[in-house]
């Protein structure tokens with residue numbers, strides 16, 4: 001088993017900036033034309049230094065160009081400031097999720113990293129390794145920090161560095177933005193201890209800018225849609241995605257949280273960002289619904305038991321209810337599983353998930369009988385999910401749709417609408433996906 005694990009997670013991948021013609025078995029439909037862009041970690045060793053976690057690896061961009069039945073593959077490392085500084089110093093000099101590093105004292109563009117005493121939140125990495133975002137006609141490599149990097153989708157070259165913080169006060173963001181029917185981006189980020197408040201900010205980036213302002217970037221036209229105050233100033237929720245329906249934005253405030261005091265002192269203590277995340281298994285998970293038209297949050301308090309989740313699958317509205325599907329866990333063992341020291345030949349012993357990914361459907365009634373008694377289930381749709389009226393709000397329990405799936409995708413034309421199909425990888429108790437499910 002050593003070989004496939006090495007191939008999947010270990011070593012440094014070679015880049016192939018020039019197109020390589022792929023061998024096509026069978027025939028590709030002629031309508032299949034365009035470029036498929038992918039992103040992910042590709043380099044985990046720099047000089048004598050190694051990253052600790054798979055999510056730390058330097059971003060390697062991939063493209064598959066489909067043209068007249070042929071496929072061409074290319075790959076290129078994102079030339080982030082992080083990449084350039086690391087390569088120049090021949091060691092890891094920028095901290096990532098699971099690796100704390102100290103800047104090169106001579107050539108230090110990350111000067112702010114040492115200003116941790118005056119800045120609550122230190123400067124983060126621009127190693128955008130998680131996803132690709134489309135903003136109008138432009139493409140950006142993204143991660144979960146305030147930085148994104150524009151890329152050339154044809155050549156995979158690295159272009160401008162955009163700091164969200166110049167346009168909206170957010171320190172971390174999701175790498176799973178949504179798009180509306182006009183191609184505008186909707187994304188969320190957390191504004192940490194800004195003017196004494198910590199909040200979750202929902203923002204919109206227009207897909208096009210007025211003709212006379214063509215020189216300005218679409219980020220200059222970024223609009224804050226709404227902000228949701230965090231339940232805790234110093235322990236905001238960590239989130240990897242959010243949901244939308246035709247009329248609502250769904251934000252799940254889970255008790256898997258960032259500890260801001262720990263983050264602000266991480267450099268002094270020499271600990272990683274990952275160690276600043278903690279799950280409180282006895283707390284509640286709160287649901288927030290924002291009306292997309294009025295930009296106001298639904299005032300009813302909805303909650304469920306503690307959980308950890310990363311991916312929303314899809315969500316929709318039916319008969320006065322919001323129905324949303326997520327893949328959740330009963331603990332935070334998923335991120336721990338990806339420490340590279342465990343992803344070796346003994347991975348089967350080292351990387352047991354202690355919680356299996358479970359696809360859950362919550363059915364939340366927005367219109368219900370206000371005089372219903374405490375203890376009554378307000379769900380009127382045929383589902384085993386419940387939403388029980390309690391004194392302090394509405395306690396929701398999900399219907400279990402299935403177990404053992406992750407990395408869900410849907411036909412995005414059905415985003416926010418009632419849907420039938422999910423494409424996902426089958427994940428049992430180890431980090432090696434074995435099947436694609438449909």
Ligand SMILES: CC1=C(/C=C/C(C)=C/C=C/C(C)=C/C=O)C(C)(C)CCC1
Nearest residue numbers: 055096097124125130144145172273310
């Ligand atoms: C660097 C950095 C972060 C990075 C998070 C990453 C890199 C998460 C990757 C998640 C993935 C790949 C999930 C897949 O389901 C945080 C924690 C936001 C906080 C501060 C700095």
Ligand SMILES: [Fe+2]
Nearest residue numbers: 176240310311
């Ligand atoms: Fe993801």
